[in-house]
Amino acid sequence: MSEHTLINEHPDFAKAQVIVAGVDVGAVSSKSVILLDGQPCAVSQVKTRMPEESASRAINEALAKTNFKLENIHYIVGTGCGRTQVPFAHRTITEIPCDAAGAVHIWGPSVRTVLDIGGQSCRVIHCTGKGRATAFLWNDKCAAGIGRSMEVFANLVKKEVTEMGNIALQSDKFPKLSDFCSVYAQSEFFDLIRSKASKEQAIAAYHYAMAKRIATLAARSGVKQDFVIIGGLARNPGITDWVEKILEVRRLAPKPEWDPALITALGAALFADTFYRRQQSDVSKKPEESQCA
């Protein structure tokens, strides 16, 4: 991943006014983003095991790329399904506002719809140009775990996820698998092998099915432009291309310097930044301001 390209090589945290971090403990991977006065200075991404331990691993890995320590960070916001298990977080915000904030920060105020395809959940967020989430749609139970199911599938066909994604693009004529549920799709995939379909076809078929399921959710909540795709699966061209084709909507081009899986963590960091500054000004004004949104 190109996650180092964005990092300012010599972060001078001593001079920094505001050091904040966002930690996104997802079902499959945990990510963290550290901001120095609003500038990204270190990011990390680790596999999620047990949430609490993964959160620590994530932040430590990011800190390892800096010359400062956890206690130097002024404010940390935890997000993701494991957010309540982040012991060092000052506050938690759910994925939804973080997705919106992060996406708008990176792609600019024209973003109206964010599609986040993670390991466990898949969600569509509508937002304002200021990065405020106005509405969202969470995947229904049958569409859960698409991200992870892609990994499982990759193991079954003994391929790398991204490599697989590229193979998926090599065929546009293929039998349709059940785009209703990944368990069904998986069983029907085995049936493709049995009917001696080509590897390219079978892989394309599976990707199409998953993309179709995701696209149905997105379309259900209505896709307003500009449209962006984030989350781990945004790295899989086999998925993103089909989602765009099915929705008949082009997404804004991905930013090479930003791994789409980190956007939620970035959003959390942006929240941390705001909360810390607000806290400072509140302290200077009246103390004991409640932290209620």
Next chain:
Amino acid sequence: MAYDITTWKDFKNYQSACYRNYVNDSEGLRCMGSTWSPLAPLKGLGDDILMIGGEPHAASTAGTFPEEAREDISASEVAGIGFHSCSYLKLFVGEVVRDRIGITDGTIKQGYPKPNLIWTTHLCNLHAKWYQEVSRRLGGIPMYAIDMIGGGNAEKDPKIVKYVCDQMEQGIQWLERITGRDFSDELFIKATRNEIKVLVLWGNICALNRHSPAPLDERRLIALFPPAMVDRTTDECVRLYEALLKEVRYMVETGQSVAPNQRYRIVYFGLAHTYGHPEMARILRDAGAEIVASVYTFGTAGNFKGIVNGSWTFDPIDPAWVDELDLSTRRKAITELAKIVLGWPTWQGVRSYWALESMAQAMIKEYKADGLLLAPSRSCETDFRNGYVGMQRIFKSKIPTIEYDSDQVDVRKMDLPGAQRKTELFVHLMEAHKKEVYDK
């Protein structure tokens, strides 16, 4: 040597003509609603009634345009219909959402022809809600749904018959109000007699499958019952089925069948899941196994004696009985119509497992079945899903029985790999069972 039904083209044409008229006819009263409704009342409004049903239309669309069907279903999911809702409904609503309609003659028309009214029924949790949704999407089409309460021995329960009659009576007044037309009892009574006649005739045709070899197989039954579903109120429809009955009788006399190779006779409980069934049928046919009785094709457009002193029978009703029926007044006609419609086997099973079991027992016995094939339809709210799981439990020890997941028209919910595995196993079990029987 497999026999070819000579009249089958006429059936196809009749069905297509009905849909074509609904889609293309410029004047005339467009009526939408479940064909599981008493249709004759609509005919009381005049001889320019154009009808489009729910299930048969959805089913035949799925049969004619598999890809369209997929798109329709996904369109209604995008439109917000629940992922687990009835797939007939989804396909039907999907066409409305996409504002296009495909019919059995292979044509697809842009611009969904708006109905003037919806005349339908309610029985499962969803049936009327399906049309509520269509009505809403088309800007509020007036709709009247008749509660077909159902339940085991409905047509012989005076309380239920009265209830349905009263609803029909009110419904007729509603029809007059909503269309501003006068209701002609003469037309209504004529249509009623036809409707009852067709249902009885189909029952007689099905009953001939008790013979060995069974003259018809499930595939032909599915191909031959649409006219009775689409519009069974016309003289032409009666003629069709009288001719068919004659032909099938001849087949029996000469010992012919559309599928002569019948080593195993199968009783089938499940909908005509348009996608999966042909695949299964192929496996079965290769093994010389044929579905000779099916509650869906028999019971959706056919009437039988039903519950006679406590247990079910698929004995046919003598067609002559229909001609002697006293339909001299509106109420009398309504009553006979209510009884016949309530008497449909497919409805008796809804909400009354014992009737469903009794039916299965009767079919297995009367049609000398070697195996029981259960295919619960994943998204169906009626007995086509719920009864069967328990039935496998009950019949497994008595007769080779398998159950596989299917769906009315939603390819994605059909368990094709599993169904194939299980069908192969089914044949294996039936063979083993036969051996056992011979040993004893």
Next chain:
Amino acid sequence: MNIGKILAGIDAGHVATKAVIMRGRELLGYCTVPTGFDVVDAAQAALNSALKNTGISGNELGRIVATGIFKEIIKVPSLNVTKTVPEYVADATGAFFLNKNSRTVIDIGGNIHKAVSYDQDGTLLDVIQNDKCADGLGIFYTNMANALGLSEEEMSELALKSTKNLSIAIQCSLSAESDAIDLMCQGADIADVAGAVSRFIVERVADMCTYMPLTKDIVVIGGLAKSRAIVNHLPDLTKKEVSVLKLPEYVGAIGAAISDGGEK
């Protein structure tokens, strides 16, 4: 049967391809390889490595019998598979061969699970197979082990240490997975999550079994039979003693191998 004859059985399953080499009743060699996409290669590889340990060369092989979901695909000249048998027949034959007292075999595989009952001669009586929602239990098990960062063995051992009965949704492996993740995010103990995962699988299998009378002795085979957690839970729900056959994942292949040559 001909004692000298060297038989081979290949069980080309959804997830793993198993091969065995036998002389008469004696198991000479066996090997498993992941099936992946190239089913034939997998079968070939499994067979070769199975042979390797035996010192027997391919052309000494009598006949090769295939079973498993891909049995038809591996009927290629290069492999000269001479016969195929249905999975449930192979299971019954193998289980009965390895344990003459057994009357029911429960096979928990990678993608599907089934139960087969047979009489004192090993003649097939009844078979029940899982429904679509219960597909992929084996795959799910492996998947969850990875998710928890454990080997399947470790997860099984942890599951046995579980003290709390946490419940996860039972509909399918998908909903089970989301619930397991949810438990982790609530800070549940990893052992209890592992316990919930294996209990889920046992629930599904045991439920399927209620369709037919489980006649004793009951043996468990298939990849998941290697999980002690699962095998230990099974009697709680089936209310019947079960035992695991040695090398449970090979029973199908063994059944195939010996189902050749006259007797069923």
Next chain:
Amino acid sequence: MMNNGSETIIERFRSITENTHEYAKSLQGKGKMLAGYMCTHVPEEILYAAGIIPVRVLSSHVSQAMTRSYIHETYCSFSHDCAYQGLQHNYDYLDLIVTSSSCIHMAEAFNVWVRFAGFQHKSYLMSFPHIIHSKPASGFMKESFEEFRQFIEKFSKKTITDDDIERAIKVYNHTRRLLQQLWEFLRRDNSPITGPEVATVTLASQLMDKEEYNQMLEQLIQRLENNPGKAPSGVRLMVTGGACDDLRIFDLVENLNYRASLIFIDSCTAARYFWFEVPEDRSDKLEAIAEGYISRIPCPSKDTVPGTGEKKRFRFIQQFIQDFKPDGIVFLCQRFCSPQSMDIVALKPILDKLGIPWTELELDTTVPVTLFGTQLEAFVETITGVAP
């Protein structure tokens, strides 16, 4: 903490909802006959008139696969769970099990009890119209109630006089009025009782002997009236959807990271159960009961006005929105409950017009605390509009 015993009464109610079997058996100990019912369309008054205590069969929230080979996969978890309890013989103490032909899912749970759990000879299935807003329907209901009455008379070996029924009607109406009073508290911005507590008390009403219940509820309401009330409600959430007897979910709403309150629940385990009255002092008691049950908030599976196809339930919901002023609506829909999801489709545009945001939670046996918590918090965040 200032409570004048209201907390203790609520605790008592809660413990009854948590120990339904113990409570029911204690009633039996007092020589009462018990009839379980699986659908709220069963006219409890008729049972009560015969001196039989109707207790609602509720789920046990046990995640199990056992019922998958009795009821189809794609049936709601509530019906699976109720069927499971039959198969586990948790309810063997019931003298009778009754249901009305309504929701097919629950009917199937009933069938499992009758076919496989040994209730063949102590069960009654009452046919109940599936379209309730029509004249013929009320006539049919009356006849069907009459048959039920005769069955109960045979069953309980005592004749049920009109006076018996009138008495039962009055007791039940009293319960309904009290419950409405209780729910009225939730209209306030600083209600002395929380939504989850109200849900608990309401659920208890479906399990208890109404006379005992009424006394307890009267006490509670008295005490609440003198209560100063709790903190401001914050974000006010209204729940609409299917049967949900899992109080953990309602507690979840009030244990978010943010101040949010549950201020209304339209479901057959909550408002839909009691939000109506049976006309009193009518000459024809059964007709009165029919009229009462027709005037309820309809169950989505029965809600079609003949002639227009209108959904009456939507009128109620809009009324409740006016009265209780929610900031957001949570669709709490049983997974696989098609009628509910069909209603949601039609309800969303109405809410959008009213400018009320909504979100959906998919109910299953287990409560995914994190997932629901996340969705609810995210919902509150979108309502309050947090942004960096």
